[in-house]
Amino acid sequence: MKRVRTDASLLLLVIMVVLLGGGVFFVLRSLRSDPIEEALSQDRVINTLFIIEKEGKPLCSYVLFYYPSTKRAAVFDIPGEVGLIIPRINRVDRIDTLYDPQKISAFEGEIGSLLGIDINNSVVLTMENLGKIVDLIEGVEIFIPAAVEIYDDPPILFPSGITRLDGDKAQAYITYELPEEAPELTQFRRQRFFMGLIQGLGEKNGALKNSRMARLCQSFMKTNMNQHTRIRLFDEYAGIDTDRVGIHSVGGINRVVSGQNLLFPSYDGNLIKEIVRQALSSLTRQEEGALSERIFTVEVLNGTATTGLAGRTAELLRGFGYDVISIGNADRNDYEKTEIIDRSGHEDIVNTFAEVLRCKNIRYESMDRGELEIEADMDLQNFEYKSDFTLVLGRDFNGRYVTDGQ
Known part of the structure; x- marks a missing residue:
């Protein structure tokens, strides 16, 4: 009689282990098969x-x-x-x-x-x-x-x-x-x-x-x-x-x-x-604070004799998520090389922007203390906002990329 009870206890223990193991397996399998998890x-x-x-x-x-x-x-x-x-x-x-x-x-x-x-x-x-x-x-x-x-x-x-x-x-x-x-x-x-x-x-x-x-x-x-x-x-x-x-x-x-x-x-x-x-x-991108949510602004200037190049480039950049706030002609139409003027103050951000166009010609323009104070006070009248980037298109720009590798 004692042996029968021992065998029954062992059998019950085995069943419990199997059920527990099966439950754990099922949970792990469910987690692994859930694409969101x-x-x-x-x-x-x-x-x-x-x-x-x-x-x-x-x-x-x-x-x-x-x-x-x-x-x-x-x-x-x-x-x-x-x-x-x-x-x-x-x-x-x-x-x-x-x-x-x-x-x-x-x-x-x-x-x-x-x-x-x-x-x-x-x-x-x-x-x-x-x-x-x-x-x-x-x-x-x-x-x-x-x-x-x-x-x-x-x-x-x-x-x-x-x-x-x-x-x-x-x-x-x-x-x-x-x-x-x-x-x-x-x-x-x-x-x-x-x-x-x-x-x-x-x-x-x-x-x-x-x-x-x-x-x-x-x-x-x-x-x-x-x-x-x-x-x-x-x-x-x-x-x-x-x-x-x-x-x-x-x-x-x-x-x-x-x-x-x-x-x-x-x-x-x-x-x-x-x-x-x-x-x-x-x-x-893991930036902290407001920078991670910021949409960067661009001014596009046509430095070539090709009509409509600035407008077409603006549409291209909007597709990439940039806010093109103005387009126009540069001070002359014989730029040989495309140039980016950076005012953002964030090197990794301007480098990402430059990669979109394969442009390596970047000029950094810092704001002086007076300009920074004006930028901080957006209630001032007649304030001329300067974009984060100005893109001056040169002859080396084919409508999509800068082509000469610079």
Whole structure:
């Protein structure tokens, strides 16, 4: 009888050890397989593709880059009319031709190839489910600069100022288009709505952790993330200051191909990849204080006889996230070498700016004590602000790079 009891005790002990070991293994395996936890533990940038879908096609697509260590983010807007060669049909067409609502992998892969990255996560919101998500987070707050009054059936009415959109209003806001409205304004409106949505999802994520609410939220999305991973990611989004997020759009040349107006990315797609690398470098830079959030200003001066060179270069620099505050002509048009005049006082920052243009000709201009005192008092009238950098374009600049290596 004693032996039987001993054997039973040993068997019970073995079962407990197996169960405990299995539980520990399961927890460790879950942590290892959770991409958000992996990214956090390995100090990596997390990127997520968000698609707002209308009638089976992307109305807008955004890749949101987020770096947990600095809580900084950047967004890349991918227009559906981006043109590319599609090997499987052997023709040039829009990137959204590849979109399949049931399987977005081909579309996702092309966006990753365009940006030079691997997409970590994806979230697809149909128009109907977008409205449900917006109502679930109690609306999306945005700023509308001018009142909108369109007396169609149904009418579209939005007051000016800070407004909180419910689900129905959100659907109307991102889909309406005015005949006389420039495409850039439509794009900008949708970008601001997207940032408001991300802010709302982050702020309300605490309430969305309730098991019923979490399941409901998850059911409104088509995503490769499980519920735990999505909640963990949206927890991180709560730390993003959306007012400071740089929003980049794919730039390029518009051409009509087979009756379609397609946007072909600049420099065979190499420019947008460089902008992504620059944005990632900015996100992961570990400066402390206000410098980490600062957007640096640039003055672009054309020192050549090439008409429009300063304007085209300004657009290039805006793509990289710089604030071009003025463009114009230099004091003469026969500069041989491109020159950067630095007033920022931060050597690593100006070096990063110079790398964008492959320019090594940098002149440092320090402000005297009087100028610094004036800069500190921004209430003074008639104060002429000096940019962080002045870029004087010379003959060695080919529109993208300084070419002679200096």
